[in-house]
Amino acid sequence: MITTVEEIQRSTSTAMRSGELARVRESRETVGDYSVPDARMRCRDIEVWYGDKRAIHGVNLDLGRNEVLSMIGPSGCGKSTFLRCLNRMNDTIDGCRVSGSIQLDGEEIYDRALDPVPLRARVGMVFQKPNPFPKSIYENVAYGPRIHGLTTSKAELDALVETSLRKAGLWDEVKDRLEAPGTGLSGGQQQRLCIARTIAVSPEVILMDEPCSALDPIATAIIEELIDELRANYSIAIVTHSMQQAARVSQRTAYFHLGDLVEVGETNQIFTNPQHRLTEDYITGRFG
Numbered sequence: 001m002i003t004t005v006e007e008i009q010r011s012t013s014t015a016m017r018s019g020e021l022a023r024v025r026e027s028r029e030t031v032g033d034y035s036v037p038d039a040r041m042r043c044r045d046i047e048v049w050y051g052d053k054r055a056i057h058g059v060n061l062d063l064g065r066n067e068v069l070s071m072i073g074p075s076g077c078g079k080s081t082f083l084r085c086l087n088r089m090n091d092t093i094d095g096c097r098v099s100g101s102i103q104l105d106g107e108e109i110y111d112r113a114l115d116p117v118p119l120r121a122r123v124g125m126v127f128q129k130p131n132p133f134p135k136s137i138y139e140n141v142a143y144g145p146r147i148h149g150l151t152t153s154k155a156e157l158d159a160l161v162e163t164s165l166r167k168a169g170l171w172d173e174v175k176d177r178l179e180a181p182g183t184g185l186s187g188g189q190q191q192r193l194c195i196a197r198t199i200a201v202s203p204e205v206i207l208m209d210e211p212c213s214a215l216d217p218i219a220t221a222i223i224e225e226l227i228d229e230l231r232a233n234y235s236i237a238i239v240t241h242s243m244q245q246a247a248r249v250s251q252r253t254a255y256f257h258l259g260d261l262v263e264v265g266e267t268n269q270i271f272t273n274p275q276h277r278l279t280e281d282y283i284t285g286r287f288g
């Protein structure tokens with residue numbers, strides 16, 4: 001496992017010197033296999049427009065079961081836009097149009113008959129800035145299950161709140177102050193509370209948009225460990241600006257550039273033996 005930029009750059013230049021790279025230098029097609037067997041989510045021909053500006057160009061990409069897929073690329077390349085397609089969050093942006101097909105366990109999520117509200121429970125989202133509700137720690141977690149009717153008694157709801165906080169690695173820190181406001185927690189704790197809130201409604205997929213960018217290194221390490229544990233039960237797609245983070249937490253990595261999915265593959269391969277010139281330039285720090 002490679003975890004530092006120096007290691008990434010060293011292993012890449014070693015691969016370059018030994019002539020192992022058979023890069024597809026100018027391809028507009030995605031390099032690497034974007035499909036996985038038995039995908040949890042399957043995206044095909046995804047185009048996203050903001051008014052008359054096309055932000056995503058015909059992207060195909062699968063999200064596997066029990067995997068962490070990281071999405072990297074320079075600012076403005078469309079990572080967040082693509083991520084928001086996966087739970088129809090782009091529907092909430094005026095002037096934003098999405099075309100193509102996205103299936104969740106074989107079901108078309110852009111089907112007109114599909115209600116995006118329960119979809120966003122099945123495909124939960126954790127944002128860059130922790131955003132707990134201005135309510136108690138308990139209520140932050142209990143709110144979703146209550147509105148989705150997931151429990152039938154107070155005891156069941158209490159148990160679900162506890163389980164969710166445990167899975168998010170926060171229970172021991174908050175069990176004696178469940179009635180305290182969620183906004184009173186530290187940044188890292190607030191982000192774990194948001195993860196507990198997402199888990200509480202039994203998602204199949206968790207989307208994370210730069211979940212650690214507002215956190216210090218210790219809180220970041222705790223969230224990264226948590227992401228690794230969550231993989232046992234969920235599929236996770238994470239947008240990150242940190243190549244070290246992508247290398248630490250994900251099994252596959254997708255590299256975006258100006259709205260194109262340039263390359264996708266095993267994380268280790270992307271960082272040690274990128275096939276496309278643009279991927280290589282980005283990970284070696286020549287671009288981005």
Ligand SMILES: Nc1ncnc2c1ncn2[C@@H]1O[C@H](COP(=O)(O)OP(=O)(O)OP(=O)(O)O)[C@@H](O)[C@H]1O
Binds near residue numbers: 055078093
């Ligand atoms: N609400 C919006 N309205 C209009 N254009 C937008 C909107 N959101 C994003 N864009 C444009 O779409 C393109 C992709 O943006 P997006 O935020 O998805 O990129 P990103 O790779 O996530 O960037 P960053 O790493 O800076 O967050 C950019 O050109 C951006 O300006």
